[in-house]
């Protein structure tokens with residue numbers, strides 16, 4: 001695959017950039033010459049980190065305003081924010097249903113709405129839905145549905161954004177060893193086969209930006 005995208009002088013936001021996949025995407029973008037800003041709910045001392053809860057549309061608007069005030073432009077948006085839950089549909093709590101859709105789906109929509117009008121021709125948006133958006137699984141129905149909604153949103157976003165010269169990549173990595181499953185907001189993960197390494201997933205996503213791809217199905221990932 002050829003590398004057609006010029007990362008130098010580009011400003012990238014990695015939402016969830018402190019997480020297992022997000023922090024490695026941030027590092028990879030940095031190594032290719034981007035100015036990288038991360039955000040997540042938990043404050044830290046990194047001057048390139050902005051504390052923001054993307055479940056709130058107001059906080060998300062404010063995140064983008066702060067980033068633009070500090071860095072002047074926004075060329076790459078990666079959304080690596082997410083939470084997971086396990087359990088049968090019949091016993092999943094209302095709080096968990098709301099939390100999964102707020103964090104995984106609503107925040108992706110809010111982030112896109114806040115960022116899109118500030119992005120220019122040649123920019124890229126990456127949403128990480130996941131392999132479950134290709135086929136949902138028992139015991140993960142609500143998580144899977146929240147991710148299928150992200151994939152569906154990205155499908156339409158991609159066509160709207162194309163008119164502005166902005167590329168959208170829906171990335172659907174298989175199970176990845178970030179520990180996400182051990183941090184489930186409800187339920188206990190089943191025993192998964194060994195997953196992909198977070199670094200291989202992060203590098204594949206950045207390669208897709210570099211090489212002009214506009215979709216990353218699960219089959220595109222390997223260690």
Ligand SMILES: NC(=O)c1ccc[n+]([C@@H]2O[C@H](COP(=O)([O-])OP(=O)(O)OC[C@H]3O[C@@H](n4cnc5c(N)ncnc54)[C@H](OP(=O)(O)O)[C@@H]3O)[C@@H](O)[C@H]2O)c1
Pocket residue numbers: 015016017018019020021022039040041042052053054055079080081082083103107128129130131172173174175176177178179180181183195
């Ligand atoms: N790991 C896998 O097997 C796998 C497979 C396919 C797809 N994915 C998807 O890939 C993405 C990244 O997964 P991961 O494994 O890297 O997860 P992770 O290590 O748990 O990272 C999640 C990140 O999201 C942030 N976050 C959570 N809620 C937030 C909120 N409301 N506002 C802002 N930031 C928030 C977290 O930081 P704070 O908690 O500090 O906010 C953290 O930085 C997720 O969308 C996940 O569903 C993962």
